[in-house]
Amino acid sequence: MLLVFLFAISTAASAQGYPSKPVRFVVPFPAGSLPDQIARALAPQLQESLGQPFVIENKPGAIGTIGTAEAARAAPDGHTIVMTTNSTLAAAGALYKKLQYDPLKDFAPIMLIGRTSMILLVRPDFPAQTLKDFIQLARAKSGQLAGGYGSAGSQVSIAKLKAGGGFAAVDVPYKGVPPAVTDLLAGQISFTFADFAVGLGQMKGGKLRALGVTSTGRTPLAPDVPAIGEEIPGYEVVLWYGLVAPAGTPREALNRIYESASAAMAKPEFQARFAAFGVDPAPLGPEPFRDYIRQEIEKWSRDIRQAGIEPE
Numbered sequence: 001m002l003l004v005f006l007f008a009i010s011t012a013a014s015a016q017g018y019p020s021k022p023v024r025f026v027v028p029f030p031a032g033s034l035p036d037q038i039a040r041a042l043a044p045q046l047q048e049s050l051g052q053p054f055v056i057e058n059k060p061g062a063i064g065t066i067g068t069a070e071a072a073r074a075a076p077d078g079h080t081i082v083m084t085t086n087s088t089l090a091a092a093g094a095l096y097k098k099l100q101y102d103p104l105k106d107f108a109p110i111m112l113i114g115r116t117s118m119i120l121l122v123r124p125d126f127p128a129q130t131l132k133d134f135i136q137l138a139r140a141k142s143g144q145l146a147g148g149y150g151s152a153g154s155q156v157s158i159a160k161l162k163a164g165g166g167f168a169a170v171d172v173p174y175k176g177v178p179p180a181v182t183d184l185l186a187g188q189i190s191f192t193f194a195d196f197a198v199g200l201g202q203m204k205g206g207k208l209r210a211l212g213v214t215s216t217g218r219t220p221l222a223p224d225v226p227a228i229g230e231e232i233p234g235y236e237v238v239l240w241y242g243l244v245a246p247a248g249t250p251r252e253a254l255n256r257i258y259e260s261a262s263a264a265m266a267k268p269e270f271q272a273r274f275a276a277f278g279v280d281p282a283p284l285g286p287e288p289f290r291d292y293i294r295q296e297i298e299k300w301s302r303d304i305r306q307a308g309i310e311p312e
Contacts (some may be wrong), residue, residue: 028067030176034197045264064088076246078253090296091152108241112284116213119191138167145190148180159307160246164232196278286310
């Protein structure tokens, strides 16, 4: 009983003293990507609330699995957290034969942050002016167009577009969505899917043209752009973002981060930034987020099989 009592006192003291040093905030995607932008919006809020710097470390590669695998091996003391997505926790197990971590066993969920959709983008000089024209052109040139992807969301979006549109295309992988957009601007690929935080500015600047969105309906950010489901019934790809820590991280640390992040997300200025990102806030705490991840693993695995994507 004495040992249990002393352990309880030690745990409470540890929670009160958390964080005791700067927190490593791993973002397994490149700078400028939407996960990176969300992390950089959230980090100062966490620092202000918890009194220690939250230092962003970008570790891109293999749709986020390289940095995620590295973070899984970090000390579970609350001083390493990870910006996670549907790519790294829900889809990766079906996309890779030998994933270097277990999405459920190797991480402690902190919170679901929000959800968003993607935009099908082409250059202004692309010959197809509408989504319907794009599908017809892709069929006529089946196997000749090149589509770039930098996340599981963009990879599955392309696969579903090919399956629903009845055409083939060359898939070109990137370390993240921004590099794919850069190559699209340079004419190295024919099309890509990007989230609004990366693609909206290029659309408004006239450098890229949007042909469709992956949400079930049109979005207020681009009301004139049709949902791809208007041409391909049942088409939908929804992305999400959240925070996790290495498995074994003390519950008190998880709760403090969740409470601080939730308070930040409730601020009007933070909600305005999310709206500009095209992200719908959807905060869920540690246990509900764990259930959500489990459901999403099943959903993304099913979508990946149905889209005909073979694991690497």
